[in-house]
Amino acid sequence: MATTFDDREKAFEAKFAHDAEMQFKAEARRNRLLGLWAAGLLGLDEAAAQDYARDVIRSDFQEAGDQDVFRKIRSDLPATVSDAEIREKMAALLAEAKSQILTELGI
Template sequence: MTSFDEREDAFETEFAHREELKFKARERAVKSLALWAAQWLGKTSQDSEAYARDLIAVDLASPNPDVALELIAADLGPRGITQQEVRRVMDQFLAQAEISVRGSSSQASD
């Protein structure tokens, strides 16, 4: 194997790793957002978990990256929570999830 092939393989491996981390962070952020919304909606613990699972499944199945956010915003609209507020909270959860995923990834490689 040439040096070029080795570098190409390393870049492909690194790309796949980064994409996996982004996927995990997104899934965690959607779950956190759904649980946050469930509190506003007055759902029980069990119903909150089901709500989060359903929204994660919708998020995974849809090519639209904002579908879960839009569904949550629609659910929270009658409570006076705007889509901009939901998006702001999602951005916060996504930032936290990215830090968490990077941290757990670096610990796993130690």
């Protein structure tokens, strides 16, 4: 027989799983947007920009956290783009990605 505690525990676990999935989707979308931004700075055409964005998404699977994505972008962009500018763009695009996802979900 399920208790209120059991119900609350299941609800918490479901919310945790949902939040983790949403964060993963937002980070993947942020990485695509970041790749497209960097591709624009690199002067890539549309097809090459899409390929580059996929490479940025794949770079995120090297280690936990954002450092692998940052290193990928940093190594590809010229020194005229500062580390701070890249990190600021990453933060702004994560917020944009989350907003896009919430809008698509009608939230």
